[in-house]
Amino acid sequence: EAGVTQSPTHLIKTRGQQATLxxxxxxxxxxxxxxxxxxGLGLQFLLWYDEGEERNRGNFPPRFSxxxxxxxxxxxxxxxLELEDSALYLCASSLEGSNxxxxxxxxxxxxxxx
Amino acid sequence: xxxxxxxxxHVSVSEGALVLLRCNYSSSVPPYLFWxxxxxxxxxxxxxxxxxxxxxxxxxxxxxxxFKKSETSFHLTKPSAHMSDAAEYFCAVSDPGxxxxxxxxxxxxxxxx
Numbered sequence: 001e002a003g004v005t006q007s008p009t010h011l012i013k014t015r016g017q018q019a020t021l022x023x024x025x026x027x028x029x030x031x032x033x034x035x036x037x038x039x040g041l042g043l044q045f046l047l048w049y050d051e052g053e054e055r056n057r058g059n060f061p062p063r064f065s066x067x068x069x070x071x072x073x074x075x076x077x078x079x080x081l082e083l084e085d086s087a088l089y090l091c092a093s094s095l096e097g098s099n100x101x102x103x104x105x106x107x108x109x110x111x112x113x114x
Numbered sequence: 115x116x117x118x119x120x121x122x123x124h125v126s127v128s129e130g131a132l133v134l135l136r137c138n139y140s141s142s143v144p145p146y147l148f149w150x151x152x153x154x155x156x157x158x159x160x161x162x163x164x165x166x167x168x169x170x171x172x173x174x175x176x177x178x179x180x181f182k183k184s185e186t187s188f189h190l191t192k193p194s195a196h197m198s199d200a201a202e203y204f205c206a207v208s209d210p211g212x213x214x215x216x217x218x219x220x221x222x223x224x225x226x227x
Contacts, residue, residue: 004157033214042219043158043204056214090157103150103215105157 002027004106006091012112013081021076021109025093031055032074033094033103034066038087046089049074081113116141116207120218128226133177133192135221137205140186147188148206148215149179158204164188175199200225 005024013019025032034046045058049068063079072093078085088110092103121136139145146165150158162173169181179190188205202222206215 035217040219043217045214045216048214058214092158102160102163103158105150105159107155107157 004091004093004104006089006106006109008109009107010110010112012114014114015081015083017081019078019081019085019111021078021089021091021111023074023076023091023093023106025072025074025091026104029093029095029104030072031094032068032072033092034074034076035090035092036060036087037090037108038084043090047076078111083113086111086113116145116216118205118207118216118218120203120205120221122221123219124222124224126224126226127195129197130194133190133195133199133223135190135203135205135223137179137188137190137218138186139188139205139207141207144183146208147179147181148208149173149177149188149190150204150206150217152202152204152220154201161190161203195223195225197225197227199223 007022031050033048035043036046037043047066048056052068066076068074088108090105090108092105094103117140119138148163149161151161152158161177162171164171164181172178177192179188181188202220204220205218208215
């Protein structure tokens with residue numbers, strides 16, 4: 001069974017540009033979560049999608065946005081990139097809400113903003 | 115709102131020694147608690163979770179954690195460290211019914227021969 005897959009593995013952008021990161025959940029999982037892992041800051045919750053709807057959002061500015069497609073894959077968009085957006089972006093999926101079930105993580109997309 | 119504090123960004127042990135990684139949480143209701151491990155250049159993997167009932171939880175790779183409500187703690191232990199345990203460990207908390215995990219900042223476990 002394929003795990004959570006993320007693309008691209010690495011992405012280099014310059015300030016002001018836009019970045020798009022993609023995530024495919026484990027087959028059968030309907031919930032997708034996005035986390036930002038910046039150096040020294042641990043994992044910060046970004047977004048939660050379930051059944052195509054945004055269910056919850058972390059404390060990030062509106063230039064961080066995303067969506068979930070009918071096949072439950074998801075896309076994270078970061079507009080007007082800033083240097084501090086450089087981080088590892090982790091996607092996770094689950095069968096149900098994460099408070100009762102396990103989160104399955106992908107290996108992440110490393111975004112570098114120059 | 116819930117929060118997690120992991121004491122010590124780095125913990126060093128010798129191979130065969132006891133591993134103790136500390137986690138304290140803050141939650142307004144009885145929480146769900148998790149420990150995840152992240153090996154270099156990989157995503158996070160669930161080690162163990164506390165949902166309810168038994169306060170001593172056993173996980174994979176010989177790790178276990180004890181939920182102590184009076185101390186608001188959920189420390190992770192392993193009796194004997196192995197070189198392969200070297201990784202970053204994250205404690206996470208969730209309020210039941212609030213389907214988002216809040217993670218601590220992580221503790222890097224270093225194991226020396």
